[in-house]
Amino acid sequence: MSQSQQDREDPTVGVDDLAAVEQLRGAHDRIRADLGKVIVGQDRVIEELLIALFAGGHCILEGVPGLAKTLMISTLARTLDLTFSRIQFTPDLMPSDITGTEVIQEDKATGSRSFRFLRGPVFANVVLADEINRTPPKTQAALLEAMQERQVTVGGQRHKLDEPFFVLATQNPIEQEGTYPLPEAQQDRFMFKVFVGYPSYEEELAIAEVTAADIAKAQDAIAPVLHAEQVLRLQELVRKVPIARQVVAHALDLVRRTRPGEPEAPEITRQMIRWGAGPRAVQFMVLAAKARAVLHGQYHASVEDIRAAASPVLRHRIVTTYSAEAQGYSPDRIVDELLNLTPPHESALSQDDRLRKVLGS
Numbered sequence: 001m002s003q004s005q006q007d008r009e010d011p012t013v014g015v016d017d018l019a020a021v022e023q024l025r026g027a028h029d030r031i032r033a034d035l036g037k038v039i040v041g042q043d044r045v046i047e048e049l050l051i052a053l054f055a056g057g058h059c060i061l062e063g064v065p066g067l068a069k070t071l072m073i074s075t076l077a078r079t080l081d082l083t084f085s086r087i088q089f090t091p092d093l094m095p096s097d098i099t100g101t102e103v104i105q106e107d108k109a110t111g112s113r114s115f116r117f118l119r120g121p122v123f124a125n126v127v128l129a130d131e132i133n134r135t136p137p138k139t140q141a142a143l144l145e146a147m148q149e150r151q152v153t154v155g156g157q158r159h160k161l162d163e164p165f166f167v168l169a170t171q172n173p174i175e176q177e178g179t180y181p182l183p184e185a186q187q188d189r190f191m192f193k194v195f196v197g198y199p200s201y202e203e204e205l206a207i208a209e210v211t212a213a214d215i216a217k218a219q220d221a222i223a224p225v226l227h228a229e230q231v232l233r234l235q236e237l238v239r240k241v242p243i244a245r246q247v248v249a250h251a252l253d254l255v256r257r258t259r260p261g262e263p264e265a266p267e268i269t270r271q272m273i274r275w276g277a278g279p280r281a282v283q284f285m286v287l288a289a290k291a292r293a294v295l296h297g298q299y300h301a302s303v304e305d306i307r308a309a310a311s312p313v314l315r316h317r318i319v320t321t322y323s324a325e326a327q328g329y330s331p332d333r334i335v336d337e338l339l340n341l342t343p344p345h346e347s348a349l350s351q352d353d354r355l356r357k358v359l360g361s
Helices: 003-009 015-036 043-055 069-079 095-099 142-149 201-211 215-220 228-240 245-256 267-272 279-295 303-314 322-326 331-341 353-359
Strands: 059-062 084-088 100-106 113-119 126-130 151-154 157-160 166-171 192-195 273-275
Touching: 015 043, 015 069, 015 228, 015 279, 043 059, 043 069, 043 166, 043 192, 043 228, 043 279, 069 084, 069 126, 069 166, 095 100, 095 142, 095 151, 100 151, 113 157, 142 151, 142 166, 192 303, 228 279, 245 279, 245 303, 267 273, 267 322, 267 331, 279 303, 303 331
Parallel strands: 059 166, 059 192, 084 126, 126 166
Antiparallel strands: 100 113, 151 157
């Protein structure tokens, strides 16, 4: 067995890593507090964005206009001292408008000409793909290589993207005319689909009061809580967080029950789902559980973390039937039903061999 395989199968958290867990928990609280100076409410959205970020994943944000999605993302980038880029997706946007292009440059001293690559807006740590469903599939696909390989290829040359790299794509759920829905294969590249809802009465009242103040001044006053190198270090830490095999099995049970062809699929799946989630859903759910655990100062991922990540991981990987749509069964409602039908494995953590060694049992 290679060293890398051994590390994956038996991850351990050392003394330095324990200190890093405490650092991340403290940073999590400070980031939430700083965002609260500019963004009112949206606690769940912010939590899911931070989980995806420290798990190294990308997000789709779906919500109507005016819910401060851009302000939230740009402020988050500021708290982490990350470069931020916003791309407004339109029907006439070309792939080169995202990735960059080569231009001919002439050396005035020698008269020789050569190609020079001009980097596009995708070369940033945090990229906001605003209204990604308003541009044709060819341009949408320009993000695929960047998201998966952390690089872009132009003119046969590969250009590495800056790390960390985080894509946030927004969608408007109410205007569908003239849009190009993301194909399932591309949606599967996103770790989470996050719903941004309307604020409560008290939150909206506070928003109206804050809007009268100087938002730009409040945003400028926000100091970085972490830096890019620290974010990368903490992303590595997340992958080393221990998780019991029974906890992973619970994630697998949930995912397999979304597939109508599986023998363990319940009746609701057979009636309401045409296509279920693939293996990437299990991988993302486990990573999200680890990130959530560390953000809350825990040293191992639990079943509770898996269940908290189920909806944002699964909702865009489930293709419902016409019957489900007619009866008002949304993907979220189906996931809630599956959570109720899938009890966690009993004593999942206590059965983990690594914990037994620590406890001497």
